[in-house]
Amino acid sequence: MIQKKAETGVIASSSEKKLFELLKSSVQGLAEAEAKQRLNEFGANDIQQAKKQSQLQAFMKNFVSLMALLLWISGAIALFAGMPELGVAIWLVNIINGVFSFWQEYAAQKATSSLKKMLPTYTIVIRNGNNKQIDAKNLVPGDVFLIQAGNSIPADARILTAEALEIDESALTGESETVNKDEKYLKTEGKFGQNNIIYAGTTVARGTAKVIAFHTGMDTEFGKITNLTQKQRKSKSPLQLELNRLTKQISVIAIVIGVIFFFAAVFFVHYPWSKSFIFALGMIVAFIPEGLLPTVTLSLAQGVQRMSKKHALVKELSSVETLGETSVIASDKTGTLTQNQMTINHIWLLDDKFEVTGEGYSNNGQIQKNQQRIDIEKYPDLKQLLVIAALNNDSKIEETADKKAKVIGTPTEAAHTIVAEKAGIEIEQLAQEQPRLKEFPFDSNRKLMTTIHTVNGRKVAYVKGALSSVIKCSSQIMVKGKVRPLTAEDRQKIEAANKHYATMGLRSLALAFHELEEPSNILDKQETIEDDLVFVGLTVMADPPRPEIYAAIKECHDAQIRVIMVTGDSALTAKSVALKIGMVGNNVQVITGAELEKMNDKELCTAVKQEVIFARVAPEHKYRIVKACQANGEIVASTGDGVNDAPALKQADIGIAMGVTGTDVAKDAADMILTDDNFASIVAAVEEGRTVYSNIQKFLLYILNSNVPEAIPSVLFLFSRGLIPLPLTVMQILTVDLGTDMLPALGLGAEKSEPGVMKQPPRSQESHLLERSLLWKAFAWYGAGAALISTFAYLFVNYVHGYSFMNLAEDGNVYVQATTMTLAAIVFCQIAAAINCRTKETSVLTIGLLSNRHVIRGIVVEIILLILLMYVPILQGLFNTTAIGPLEWLFLVIIPVPLVLIEELRKYFVRSKSLESQVYKK
Template sequence: MEKNKSFDLLETEIDKFYKELNTSSKGISSNEAKKRLSSYGHNIIQREKQGSRFKEFIQNFISVMAILLWVSGFISIFAGMPQLGIAIWAVNLINGFFSYWQARAAKKATDSLSKMLPSYAQVIRDGKMVQIDVEDLVPGDVFQITAGNNISADARIISNDSLEVDESALTGESNLVHKQVSYEQGHGKFGIKNEIFAGTVVSSGSALAVAVKTGMNTELGHIAKLTETNKKVSSPLQIELNRLTRQISLIAFMIGIVFFISAIFFVHYPAAKSFIFALGMVVAFIPEGLLPTVTLSLAQGVQRMAKKHALVKSLNSVETLGETTVIASDKTGTLTQNQMTINHIWFPHKIYEVTGEGYVNNGEIQFQSSKIYLKEDAGLQKLIDIAALNSDTEIKQEKSEKPKIIGTPTEAAHDILVAKSGADKKEIIASYPRIKELTFDSNRKRMTTIHQMNDGKIFIAVKGALSSVISKCSKIFDNGKIRDLTGDDKDSISKADDTFASEGLRSLAMAYRIDDSKLDEYDIDNTERELIFVGFTVMADPPRPEVYDAVQKAHQAGIKIMMVTGDSGLTAKSVAKKIGIVSDNARIISDTDLDNMSDDELSEAVKGEVIFARVAPEQKYRIVKANQRNGEIVASTGDGVNDAPALKQADIGIAMGMTGTDVAKNAADMILTDDNFASIVTAIEEGRTVYSNIQKFLVYILNSNLPEAIPSALFLFSRGLIPLPLTVMQILTVDLGTDMLPALGLGAEQIEPGVMDKPPRPRKSHLLSKSIIWKAFGWYGLIASLVSTGAYFFINHLHGWPSVPLASSGVYYREATTMTLAAIVFSQIAAAINCRTEQTSVFKIGIFSNKHIVTGIIFEILILVVLIYVPFFQGIFNTGPLSIKNWIFLFLIPIPLILIEEIRKYIVRNLHKNK
């Protein structure tokens, strides 16, 4: 069924509608249903064919870094170091299996979509009501829905009995939608009053409807297509790691070539020996610990974020959060508390400010202290009576559970008001037995209940939209007296309502009438007339208390917040201004405005202060895409089915854990267990920390490459006159032995102060930046090279050099190379401590506060002791015992290195302060 045609069918006369679909109020025949089933297909949400699982599995082992590690393993085995090769391959296998497991766990979005359709449908076939599998429902079928049913197709209502539908899965808004038989275009794409949608739920009432669209042609199916065909791009971290791998590979192989040529021409090594020597240097320059460190850093971030109510499904998403430049956030429940609360009551003579701890929270009613009292005001007494009587909401409480609301949030808020007043709703209802109810409908925007009074009179209670109720009132209850309602009264009421509305608040009017005797028939005309206006309540969904600081923190960090909501523009802007997201100049773009915008116009619009209101599924998706076209890293929140495409398209999709649908959760990268915007900002802070930790690791792991290369360079360019101060096996000892655990400890470093005082890192910046290279090689690496090379010549000096030639073998040579190795290790101890912060003093955060690094330092010293004193390893690594004086010298090395770095950080901090 064509989309535009289906809208026409909703507007057309019912007879023409039946004719167009070749059906009737009695449905279709079984034979016709079979024909249509073969034509339209089954009423199911289909998945696209998935690729080979084997191919998906193998891809986790053939990334650029993985290939480099496979090659490194082969090189190590070829060079006579099988233990090293096997260790490198083991690292690769662990990373590959972990990545595959993560990918399989995350891809479930369309499976959840399928589960949203019911299993069976009650349809009229051959003039009789029968039960069929929902998969067999076809366009033209007449089906019945009642309270609690999931709706199985997009359909037009032909018979209605007070039908209310929860469309929050599609619209994101928790308000129940009143449906009717006649066509009326409400707000937004899903606002048509005589249409119901697959995947939504009947809250109350019942109806007969004719299926217009089924399966993948429904709005739910359309969202499934968007979600399935929208392919997730590589995360910025994945892209950066691939780039970094290529950079390091190029550096390593260039160094290998230089060393290979130098060994032949300067030392006159045979080609085979020169090749093995060069291969050793290539393997030494490849950071085998990069992937494990990144994985650990991300995993640590995941654990910390989980404790702060943010569950991350993909490790790479942690770092992507740190790069976020735009947060496209829902309003209800994320920025606000999702707690409908009455905060004011307006009377002609007085305005009550309602306080206390009563509110509705996720279907639960919670209140403690009473703040208003019936004896204070007769008008308040009357309003409380109306609020208690004119309500279909009930409070249900099981043993040891909090009381829960069965009904609408608006009526629940009024139940809380009744409780706060000190009154008892059950007693009021018992005193005024209900005779009849005129249910709310969207045309009159009122609900009326009729009650029997003890004296035989009839009490008529009315509540509804202010303009609708006031139009039926002829009198007003003013300070305990009833008088005529004047034009001035109406102006005063309207002005007060406008004032509250400008603050994003919603009003609900209360009125009543007393009849002297019972009528034979109560209809709208003879009941809702000559009412007495009492007052109106004012409700709000207040912002979360912590959201104010979170918004300020996000802005301070250079992150733009964009409200994208299904609520009205006026309410959205009011809330956005109140919590500091936008200024008075912010532009409100409605769903209609958005439909009329081209992609280029939308991309230009999102560059400014903007609020999106009444948005539909495709529109959220378009908003995310528009920001991404502008080069933004977008985090988008959502909780409904309609949010799934936008969540999947976003760089970071964030689903609500408390109110979110399974579809949204499975399409998202992160789930907020508290549905709180502040948790997003905290997660971004953690993401920035992860990226910073990876850079700290790079500085640490790369800085040891210079003191490893300098000894070999001295050997080569002295044409062998300076024996190798460090052997190839000793170099590999540093890379895969002593360096590994402290490096992993840096991946677990806590948040550094000031990480949210900086703007998001530019998209064009890279992990291996100029500052990282300078710090690793020109600062830490240079100092470590001077210390280690100095240690080599110091040992030789103790044994007579330069009077005697440098030892090239024997005990003295072993001692000299051992001292060089040990000096590098102790320089790395200082580097591990120095790399913990970029600018903050390590003494401020606690020099031993990172237990992982402390453990790593102890472990690398133990490895060094084993290599030096265990005879078996002495033979393999060309080491020998050191004297007590040598050990004292080694343990003193970190002290000046840490102090020198502290001076540098102090200078940098002061330079930044003066800018």
């Protein structure tokens, strides 16, 4: 029996006789009995998917986070403390939040088996010398099968015979340029560089071939990458870790306060132990912000919606904030930084150089010399080159329904079609005037493609290919419309030009022609036709950077986010593009996949700290690069579109797949999908992520500050030993926590980015949501002010009705008015807090007092809710409220004004101090 895991290198380099011996097969294929036996031994040619989380597990995880558990416990405590309304309300909030979180994430994720979809359903195999169509799952090592243009390749295979075969390996390598393959062994650069090997999951762009399978299923390169991806477990996001930390902090604060009040009640007020315990439990519940979790969830959901408008689809809510922490982006080149549209930008002739304007697969552009548009009729050499470019060509450019260019053929030929159209050549008319008689397709040995045409009654061969092959076959050159011998000096100039463009990361293609003699059998003599060529010139092309990439890279640098290019392209091209878009400086280190193989993890961790580019990388290389950055304490976003990118996407803190060109495997492994494949959309998403985190802190500040005025009434009641009646009932506390606070808090979650958010470095992993400065501001600044005002409001009502501080109303209508006034004062303090919390340092007047409609609506709704509580009889009875008079309303309406003005003054001094500090540093 054959080896289960024959080495790809051995398979590629073996002679055909040795190959059949290794695989125990023949050109006649396998016998049916042998194929059946191998299917039993090797298993189905299928990708085994890891067991996915059930919908029930996905649903239940939303109810077992630390914050959710805290709310379950809080509800139980409230029930135990004799506050059933509060307990049930807290549990309902938890249930509603869990259902909402599940629905948001369920709607964002695909439930399709995309790995299996990438493999074809049927393939043509040769069994017992006869062609037979079988399910691709039944293909086994040693099977000889046939492929043609448009087929997906079902297994790793060695080519036996091939005709003009070109393979699209972008799913494995990430590079869009098709690769020429044939039966002759030729090892080129890169892991997938064997010329006579094709891989599962790639597609046939052109030609036909007979091949023999040597790896199937999970033993293929496709399967190995998938297995690597499935073995990884996604770690908790920074936000999930932060919320867990925040939950612990809030729990500690609430419990400490509860313990303090318990002992104070026992030893200071001399309450009974049981009554003191119930009182302490009530204080613990009061200090737990029940509205925090749903507010965080809804804020993240709002971030997801805003990101979708910026071409970024987020699959999990917590991924939104992770983007804001990103300190390194490991990015592909092709299609992300560049347009993935090969474009000719220079034309070189011996005595002339031309620039080509316009980028991508659009004929909007022109051919220029010295920045002036030229008439090709005045340049016969140029016209001849463009005719060759147009006719030695099998590509077409079509327009899709959404007005985008669709290429039929190879990107290189598409670029030649476009440059001919830019020059004003009518290609269809030209093809009729110079009909094609025959062609010799490109192959990797000759590195030439030749087409033969009838031109004015004569047969002319048009040739394009690698300069090394064309120049070798050329004996003459066209200069200013005349043909003369090609001299050694001419050759030096041509080679120098080609080298010059190569150092710029540009790709050159040589074009030539040959007027044929008239023997009847001339069309069959390929060597004669492709000899004694007349060299015309070079077309110079590149995949141009996206127009918006320059600003996006600068914005990353301003935000102190490093961008590391990780590409399957050559080192020269990678460095050229990186320099052009401003990603790196001239001293950048370029590390190839082969060099990376020799580096240990410590060396790689050191390398990724520097300005670096990785070129000619394999899938496991990109995975290692991401892990090395994470080992250095970085939060890593990684982009990708192919099967090869899936392990890195899964490992990264935020995996970003391309929505247009990306494979389903990459999309499944990613946390976010770009609907426009645009790097600039990542930068916009990073800004949104930073804004979401900032907004979470804003409404955390907003929610926590109300805990102080909620707790102070109980403190007054306790330490006055009951002389001051409770200014706030339990249901009124619940009204603030789960009613009036909620909508303005959600409005803060929709706050736009503050000016300069992308001028700051990524958030340090040492910083946390619940910072000391936030606690100080919540409790000692906003909270203390609100507590003083609400307490004063309580005393104010007593005073208006003739009660003194030493003799406050304990029951009756005055007492109910006083507690209603306390509640209303807290609400109006929260109105000021909602306005003040919209910015950290920037003046609210600068961004527009009414610019956040969600906050304004929330304020209006909480006022309406307060009015309903005061004036609707049923609610009055439930929440122990009543109507208040005009004087009290005047008092309430005035409250927000001084609070906003005082906070504006504080922010002004903070900005002034920050500005002085910056001037001092300079």
